[in-house]
Amino acid sequence: MIEGDETLTFTNLGSFVPGDVQRVVMEDAPEEYYRNRFLATAMFNLKMVDTAGGGIRKLFLLQSA
Numbered sequence: 001m002i003e004g005d006e007t008l009t010f011t012n013l014g015s016f017v018p019g020d021v022q023r024v025v026m027e028d029a030p031e032e033y034y035r036n037r038f039l040a041t042a043m044f045n046l047k048m049v050d051t052a053g054g055g056i057r058k059l060f061l062l063q064s065a
Contacts, residue, residue, distance in 0.1 A: 024056045 002009040
């Protein structure tokens, strides 16, 4: 975040980790690589995510119905 006199500028240099949303929705498989494996494991153990790797497809199907 860059703070100016009367502005805030937010940037994100990251990208969608799987690269292609369509592939994730069609394959419905966990990713082979996580940017932060510790964070992914912690979120799964704390039940903040339903299944490891299934959240994107689940949200897509819920929103498309």
